[in-house]
Each structure stands twice: as structure tokens, then as C-alpha cells.
Amino acid sequence: MNLIYAALALLMALVFTLAGVTRAGSWLIERRNPSVGGFADIDGARIHYVHIPAPENADLPPVVFSVRSYRTTLFGSWFRMLCSRSRDGGRLSWGTFNLHGASANLRDQMLPLRPLLEGRAEMVFFDRPGLGRSGRGSGNDTPEAQANTIAALMNNLGIKKAIIVGHSFGGAITTAFALQHADRTLGLVFVSPATHPWPGGATAWYYNLTTIPVVGRLFSETLSYPAGMLRMAAATACVFSPNQVPDGYVTEASIPLVLRPSAFRSNARDVAGLYRYVLGAAPHYRDIEVPTVIISGDRDKVVYATIHSTGLARDIPGAELVWVRNLGHKPDWIAPDLVAGAMEKAAGRDVDLHALARTVEARIAGDAHAGECADLKAPEAELAPT
Template sequence: IARAIIIGHSFGGAVTTAFARQHPQKTLGLVFLAPVSHPWPGGATAWYYKLTAVPVVGWLFSETIAYAAGMLRIGNATACVFSPNNVPKGYIGKASIPLVLRPPAFRANARDVARLYDYVRAASPGYREIKAPTLVISGDRDKVVYATVHSVGLEHDIPGAELVWVANLGHKPDWIAPDLVVGAIERAAGAPVDLQSMASVVESRIAGDAQGADRYPELKVPDAELAPG
């Protein structure tokens, strides 16, 4: 493949920006889905990622506790990721989600997440170098990443980037709005696709979604003073 459209979801947002900066000649376009890309106030990540990244102790945790505890919580955690949208039937099995809990994979993922904040803090000033056509799809009800930090940041920092906000969409546009994602890919390839109209269709389809409304609080950006200097 001489030139490709690179698509990144969540943590994959940071990978996508890295590819675009390191291989501009191979990058035809970029599509970001609920991405992580910028330093966020406080820089916090889940405690189990930090613990797993600790030498020796993290190995013991991942080998003895993480899989069993993760399997007990996998349904609830998945519902939170999708909230307020409904989890597609059979998603956990179809997407092979339990594979991430295998000890070696869990440790590798934990090391990546533990280092993510420092990476995006160093990398994000270079996003202005990116010249590829860029589309960003984000939901205003994302409960996993701060959309107003990352998605808005990409729109601001990458010249010509277009941000498509989708009302009542959570963290999984790849499963909840696949038609919009395909449209963004086509747009990045140069097709005359009206993404705002497509987003309106998605919004109408998911307007009544309220899965987890009483269990998963809205994700609010912490106060700016919590951010490290």
C-alpha cells in the first residue's frame, strides 16, 4: 500500500498522529474516532494500569488477580464504554474483549497507558506539521476520554481538520455509527460526503439511548489547576 488512510480509535489516536508525522508520504488521510491525543488535566489513569506497570508487583498482579477480576467486571466495564448507547448483542465475544486480560497483553497495555500522558504532552506540539486531510468523530457523551480536550485539540492543532460532533454518542462510534465512520473514510479519500448530514441521521437513531444513565456519571474535565505545570 503506497498511501493509506489511517484510522485510530481511543488510544489509537496517539498512534495515528505518530504515523502521520513519521510517514507523511504514506498518509493519504486521517480519521480519528473518540481519540486520545493531548495531555489532559491531572494526567490521571486507572489505578490498575499504574500498578501493573510497576516491576515485579505488576507481574504478580497481572498473573494472579487481573484476569479473574477483569472477567467479573467485563460486562459492567463494557457497558460504561458504550454508555449512553446500547451494547451491541454479542459484542464481548465478537470483539474478543477477554483477550486483553491475558497477562502478557494486560502488562503491555498497562505500560502503554501508563506512559501515554507523557507521550502526548511531548508529541502534541508537533501536530501542526500534519498536512493530511483529517476528520475527527466524537460524541458529546463520551465517558472514557475528555472529548473537549482531545477532539477539540486535534481540530485546533491540525490544519484543516474537521470535527464532527454527534449528540448522545458515547465512546464507540466504530460500533454505534459505522455508517458515519465509513463516510469519514470516503471523505478523507476525496469523496464529496456531507458528514454533518450523516451525523444528523445517527443522532436521530440514538437520540433515545440512555443505557447506564443511572450508573455511569458524565465525564467532566477537571479544573485546570489540577494540571501539572
């Protein structure tokens, strides 16, 4: 009996120690990664964002729309949309809205993309509900709800229409926004998106574990920080593989913010619910009628590019798919010039994205940082329903 009590006491001591380490680590993470923008209270959630207004002479998007890149049958509606820009108080009423993926925050896209478009376009980068410095609120557990949060933030900022740019998990929210707020969608850019049902619908075990009441909370409050810190370098290498992780990426992009217990739980709920959303949403992508560009690497080790990217190109009328050889899951960092070009293309400019892709390919042809990541290969038969 004494041995049982001793074991229980040891277990409790270990739990409290891990909880203390996690709390201390979370405090240090927040101290080292302060907010960099403003906040807006939206339906009970305190949303953190960075808003970069455009100057009066901003050149995106142009009024003239290039029909060569999209289906002629849709030209009329897209042209009217592009010409419907208006000015309120001397400022353009369109903008670009950038949605980061799972486990990330607004800095993940802002750092590589802002320098390329600042002064030319109105940009908004925001921490999705529960991640980065944003609060979760009650009811932001689905892509549809987060799309509504985006629309509300657009209202606060006076942006009538936007080009929505979504990376990875952000691609699912991009589709939700386009389906629910078509009148506010100027164009879409998908970067290594997750948008379609995939074989089995499985996700990493710790996401599902974290969503279990009590057990999940205990896991996030004790192990998310120490285990996450131990695995962060290897996991980041897999996300970028076969490309090199940029120097200082984890620190500069504030990636450890996701290891705080509340953020870890929010991220887990997002990922664990993704399959259910895409299963219902994918058959409706054919209803999207705005200029759409998809950028995908053929060496992506995070999502099934041949399911998600190929599926979008098939399902969204006139969508343009740009494949890049030897590119992993992070075009926003490895090929930011191509992503910026895709935003210009979605805005109506005549940009040769495939020529840009060949330039990127020449730049990364020698990358071979495989790490411990296995290649993802999905059978063609598992493509989403048409």
C-alpha cells in the same frame, strides 16, 4: 508463630490458586478466540493482521479532491498526494489502516466496518503489538514505535500510502504515524481519540500498578483474569454508555483476550505511557498536512472529548470535527456508517458528514444506558498547549 505460618501458607495457597485460575482462563480464552488472519515477523514481534485487498474497480479514493472541506492553502500538497497513487502489479498502492484502542484487538473495528467498505477499499486491520494475537516484541512500548511497526507492515503488504483510522488510544498512534511517516499518510480519521494532555495525567490505578516490576507481574498473573471477568460487563457498558452494548459484543469482538497476563501487561504499559507521549507530541500536530476528520460523541465517558477532539480540530490545519449528540465512546459500532463516511471524506470524496451525523442522532436519540459511569467534564483551561 504457628498462626503466622498458617497465614503465610494460606496466602501462598490463594496466590497459587489465582495463578492457576488465570492460566486456565487464559488457555480457554485463546482456544475460543483463534487467529483470523495472517502473521508477519517485524523486528522480533509476530504481528497478527487481516488484509482485505481491493478489487480492480475499487472506488476509493477518487482522484478528484473536494477543496470545500479543507483550507485552500493546503490544497496543492493534498491534491498532489491524492494524485500520486500508483499501481504495482495491477493493484492499488494505497489502503486504509485501522488501529484499535486500549484493551481491544482487530475484531473491534473489523466487525462493524468491514461490511461497509469491502469491495471498495483495500483494508488492513491489525492487532497492535502485545494485544489480540500479536506478540509484543522488544521496543513497542511507545506510540512512535508502534507507528514504525505499521510502516513496516505496510512495506510487507506493498501499501505505499494509507488512510490511518485510529480509535481511542489508536488515535495517539495515528498522530505518531502522521508525524513520522508523512510521506506515507494519505489521510487521517480519528474516532473518539486520546491525543492531548488531560488534567492531572492520571490513568486507572491498575494500569500503573501493572507496570511496577515484580508487583505488576504478580498482579497480572493472579488477578487480571478473575477480576477482569467480574468487571467486564460493567466496564463495557461504560465504554458504550449512553448507547446500548450490541448483543454478543464482548464475545464476538474477542474482548477477553486482553485479560491474558501478557496482554494485560502490554495494555497497561501503553496506557500508562500515553500522557508522556501526548505531552510531547501535541505541540507538533500543527505540522500535519493531510485531510483529517474527527468523530466524537458529546457523551463520551472514557476520554475528555472537549480536550482531545477539540484539540485536534484546533491543532491540525483544516481538520473537520463532527460532533454527535448522545453518542458515547464507540462510534465505530454505534455509527459505523458515519465512520465509513469519514474514511471516504479523508480519501477525497464529497461527503456531508454533518448530515450523516444528524441521521445517527435521530437513531440514538432515546439511548439512556447510564450504568455506573460518571460523566467526564474537563475545564477548557486544560486544553493542550498551542
